[in-house]
Amino acid sequence: MKKLSFAEENYLKAVYHLSGAGESDVSTNAIAEEMQTKAASVSDMLRRLSEKELVIYKKYQGVKISESGKKSALQVIRKHRLWEVFLVEKLKFNWDQVHEIAEQLEHIKSPLLIERLDDFLGHPKFDPHGDPIPDENGEFKEKPQIPLAEVDLNGTGIVVAVKDTNPLFLQHLDKIGIYLGAKTKIIDKVEFDGSMEILVDSKNKLFISKEIAQNVLVTN
Amino acid sequence: MKKLSFAEENYLKAVYHLSGAGESDVSTNAIAEEMQTKAASVSDMLRRLSEKELVIYKKYQGVKISESGKKSALQVIRKHRLWEVFLVEKLKFNWDQVHEIAEQLEHIKSPLLIERLDDFLGHPKFDPHGDPIPDENGEFKEKPQIPLAEVDLNGTGIVVAVKDTNPLFLQHLDKIGIYLGAKTKIIDKVEFDGSMEILVDSKNKLFISKEIAQNVLVTN
DNA sequence: AAATAAAATTAGATGAATCTAAAAATAAAA
DNA sequence: TTTTATTTTTAGATTCATCTAATTTTATTT
Ligand SMILES: [Mn+2]
Ligand SMILES: [Mn+2]
Ligand SMILES: [Mn+2]
Ligand SMILES: [Mn+2]
Numbered sequence: 301m302k303k304l305s306f307a308e309e310n311y312l313k314a315v316y317h318l319s320g321a322g323e324s325d326v327s328t329n330a331i332a333e334e335m336q337t338k339a340a341s342v343s344d345m346l347r348r349l350s351e352k353e354l355v356i357y358k359k360y361q362g363v364k365i366s367e368s369g370k371k372s373a374l375q376v377i378r379k380h381r382l383w384e385v386f387l388v389e390k391l392k393f394n395w396d397q398v399h400e401i402a403e404q405l406e407h408i409k410s411p412l413l414i415e416r417l418d419d420f421l422g423h424p425k426f427d428p429h430g431d432p433i434p435d436e437n438g439e440f441k442e443k444p445q446i447p448l449a450e451v452d453l454n455g456t457g458i459v460v461a462v463k464d465t466n467p468l469f470l471q472h473l474d475k476i477g478i479y480l481g482a483k484t485k486i487i488d489k490v491e492f493d494g495s496m497e498i499l500v501d502s503k504n505k506l507f508i509s510k511e512i513a514q515n516v517l518v519t520n
Numbered sequence: 521m522k523k524l525s526f527a528e529e530n531y532l533k534a535v536y537h538l539s540g541a542g543e544s545d546v547s548t549n550a551i552a553e554e555m556q557t558k559a560a561s562v563s564d565m566l567r568r569l570s571e572k573e574l575v576i577y578k579k580y581q582g583v584k585i586s587e588s589g590k591k592s593a594l595q596v597i598r599k600h601r602l603w604e605v606f607l608v609e610k611l612k613f614n615w616d617q618v619h620e621i622a623e624q625l626e627h628i629k630s631p632l633l634i635e636r637l638d639d640f641l642g643h644p645k646f647d648p649h650g651d652p653i654p655d656e657n658g659e660f661k662e663k664p665q666i667p668l669a670e671v672d673l674n675g676t677g678i679v680v681a682v683k684d685t686n687p688l689f690l691q692h693l694d695k696i697g698i699y700l701g702a703k704t705k706i707i708d709k710v711e712f713d714g715s716m717e718i719l720v721d722s723k724n725k726l727f728i729s730k731e732i733a734q735n736v737l738v739t740n
Numbered sequence: 741a742a743a744t745a746a747a748a749t750t751a752g753a754t755g756a757a758t759c760t761a762a763a764a765a766t767a768a769a770a
Numbered sequence: 771t772t773t774t775a776t777t778t779t780t781a782g783a784t785t786c787a788t789c790t791a792a793t794t795t796t797a798t799t800t
Binding site for chain 3: 328339340342347360
């Protein structure tokens, strides 16, 4: 595992995420979109990552992450999520404030640091957004989770994660009282626009839009 | 205060340190030595820093840090030292292990992060090596400190800082039992080679070399 | 299947930050 | 005060990461 630049780490993370944990192929444009950059820059970086065998790349055919690329990506993701836990649990940040800072902290190179940080935090298994934290070997267990939007009428669930980490979305959840661990019950579904009415913690009745319902993930 | 690159921040810190808190002029070679780089690279960077008015630079005449440069340098130093405290106090690192990691962490850009970190640590005034931590405005108080080498025979002092942060030096101090806060008394001085015999905490007798005596700082 | 649209790559530039080698300025020695 | 040595700067390359514009490949429509 050679030492990668910030840019290389960011690209690997993007490829990993867009491919759904490294399964499917990813398009150049999708990466450009995700990374707020231009397709030409992506092509160039993919060529370089390919030379280092961090991705499997055939021109015009999309890209897949390689085994060693996946390993690197997962370590960066591990660091990102551990730092997010630190920021929320120890420094009292709100969950909508931590992503940007973790984007910087995830590139700090020190295996010992991350080991100690993990100890200090008590080996958390999930980050403040409900995303699983890979261990030193890149392994992790996903909680079974489905979007509220797909829960049946009268079905219940506990909020375990959010799909989007956009600060505005997270702030909105705060405002209406949805948080990780909240108990939900679907009390009405509107076919027409995908919105629904839910009961949170058996006491707060809420109307939520389709967008919200698709981005809040629950488990039974 | 514009956002600076890692390299720019590192150069500013070097100029600040080498000039003794921004007083005297600094030579190109001194900077190159300190930063493990070539004089040509330094000249080039000084030109760029000068254009941004972070340093006052006249070709062939050495360089001084400007007021705005000093402000930036002190913020980086503040971050460096706060992170060092975090690593030692919270993550249980030894004082010889933290400098390298802090060299990376000091470049994380988030005023809120550093404010929260400072709160979390209880607003420490000194880092694990006894160096003062500047506040948000770049202000700090230095403890009066003199090298053990300059203490008179039979004189006493409390160890308040170390001049060098080389891991080997710090590990050696650990090994012989010198630490911040240790009470020292000079019980013999050898004119010939500058070495001395000291009594630590009224119970451990130690012989220390001139090099050690010059790099351990005490206060009365 | 040919024409058109979309996606991806290449060509060529640019800005940091670095380097080596050569030239210029300053300092030290004879 | 010349000469020599040292220090510093410039000139010219290189690597990384990015961009715009042009070209090529692949996909979609007539
Ligand atoms: Mn995040
Ligand atoms: Mn997260
Ligand atoms: Mn340090
Ligand atoms: Mn320190």
